[in-house]
Amino acid sequence: MLLTKCNQPIQSKVVERFPESVPVPSKIARCRQACDHSSLAYGWNDSPSPTPFPDTLPESFPVPEIAPTAHPQVVDPLYLFACYMKWEREEDPGAGWELLAAAQSCHSDTRAHARMLLTSSRHLAETGSGAKSNFPAISIPPSPPEFEMKAPYGLDIIENCAGCTHPKSGFFCNFPPTALQALDDISHKSTLPAGAILYVEGQAPRGMFILCSGRVHLSTTSREGKILILKTAEAGEVVGLSAAISGMTYETTAETATPSQLNFVDRKHLLELMQTYNEVSMSTAHCLSRDFHTAYRDIHDLVLTRTSAGKLARLLLSQSPKEIETAEIRIPSSMTHEEMAHRIGASRETVTRLISSLKRRHLIRLDGPTLVIPDRTALEALAV
Amino acid sequence: MLLTKCNQPIQSKVVERFPESVPVPSKIARCRQACDHSSLAYGWNDSPSPTPFPDTLPESFPVPEIAPTAHPQVVDPLYLFACYMKWEREEDPGAGWELLAAAQSCHSDTRAHARMLLTSSRHLAETGSGAKSNFPAISIPPSPPEFEMKAPYGLDIIENCAGCTHPKSGFFCNFPPTALQALDDISHKSTLPAGAILYVEGQAPRGMFILCSGRVHLSTTSREGKILILKTAEAGEVVGLSAAISGMTYETTAETATPSQLNFVDRKHLLELMQTYNEVSMSTAHCLSRDFHTAYRDIHDLVLTRTSAGKLARLLLSQSPKEIETAEIRIPSSMTHEEMAHRIGASRETVTRLISSLKRRHLIRLDGPTLVIPDRTALEALAV
DNA sequence: GGAGAGCCGCCGGGATTTCGGCAATTGCCG
């Protein structure tokens, strides 16, 4: 089954790719993702052992290089900047990888710096489709060795789109058989663990991803490193569609929250498919308009709600299933306070304060791992 | 030429449509739009003189009834609520009109209340396409008598899409001649003064509008009456496209900021056009993806910028033309502080305070009606 | 079982914003 939290028990060997000539300041810190402690020493040993390429990725999947795992350390901003300069000036893909790895860091500062640098990078911002960037389109932590390659991450693999029976696949893929076959031909399926970065905010679009299973966080980062999680795409939805269509840079960063099966469609092929099959164009327009709607509702909620309490109440309510009108609503609380803070654009501190305030006022209750809302209307009154 | 401010010198006779049986509390206040003073007495006289229907509106334009002008008075919320109840329960279109008129009020409180009621109205929220609502799709202040009908509001009328030579029409209307002709056949052109409401947030979508000339504000309102102007559509852009495609409610309120020429396309016809002409689907997808991009950038800026100073600086910079790299940037300051506040989601007070602070620090200067930015980079440094 | 790391709770200080109101200024119109 899918794991709901990011700190899944994926255990991996830390394999570093490292531009040797760059000075290496380093601070040591442990990460949520458990790592091999033997490699947690000062500095990074540039062991040349390559990460084995996961068999589940087809050859044609746009992954020119294998991504290293996220560095669990807090990385010095100066080092990141050095990597950035090296990549910009010397076209060193290793330095680029370093940045991308840091963008996955569990430390907000490191993540923020890396993402800021990535956003301003000319490699990612270049809009030319013909420019052959020697940079990977996707970043993948190494596959956990304890899973078999045939059924990685415990997912049920969907072999092809024609046979896909996902109940929510109607969002995008409800095409007639011919179009579905064409989609199958141009798309590349892959299975990724949690924490893989599909694309980074500000990057020139390569294509879009159909999320067959799993969940993907779409987030954006301010220059100060503040993170806002805008949306979590569920199975059956598509990510990166807007940028793939418009050709403008990706407006968010997409990162798998759970092990996910994805179906990548190259931008050029997608546009061709839209040209050929009108149904694809129509479906695209529908998907975009739906996303647009939720985006504007998010703006409404995030900007116009004066207090964070209202936003938090709204977030809690949005997590709860709407159909159930029982007295109590139970939600498996899979979010940390920090994640909630990222979702409502507040600080972790504020969320903690508000949660305890809600508890004191008996508006919410914690029954072990599940969050209980005794009175939905009371919370709704808070969400002005 | 087009006027840039809402307080255009449209002078009009106040003509009221008024549900007689509703109690009428009234407060008198003057409005930006100059009105015939003779009718500004206590209460509203329900003079039965109907507003002359503007000749420029084709018969087929979806305006079942003529809208009254915006009431310049501050309207008692209780009265608005009474109208709301009357409309909801007794299907009285007059009461509905009253609400719509109040939604155009220049008084923020009145506007807020009316919009809130409109949003929660079942008439507008109903999604059934077959339900025959006896409510107008569009609200039009009466045409100013001093303009000739043939060239209203001083606009150059675009007769048909095929002959349209608008330089920026490529956004949506760059279709092959056959599709353009089909669009011409199903669309209804109209010319509206400033302040006309095209649709209201929460309303079931009727169709979309191609903005041939003029400007349209897209805004959203919180329950407390706080207004956020999300976007100002310029000539050549389309408004309401997303809702028309998805069939979900309009996510914003659209109101003409200047006299505008619009081209209305019914939802059903639009979908048919998309079915028939693949170019229309493609263009729709492109438009939506571009709007989506800007929407996400807006979220980024509005939510992640900590201080209002940063948002204000960003707003000022976004107003200035980017190409010019001269020492000084001159912007005709057509926005009041309140409008700026609505654009960045802050209060008028904060904007005033920040503007004077910027003046003190010599980051901006006022040369009569134009705003001067002596140093662009300094302001950019503020917009973190 | 021990250690480490992440998460949660909390505190005070400081900065920012809003609220409500009031006065001065400006611009428009008669």
Place this chain on the structure above:
DNA sequence: CGGCAATTGCCGAAATCCCGGCGGCTCTCC
């Protein structure tokens, strides 16, 4: 030119939120 209303400038008080840090708790891993 005078009146009116919109706009702007300003003030104090109150509320809210962020910053930075500290310590305890729990969970996992060794």
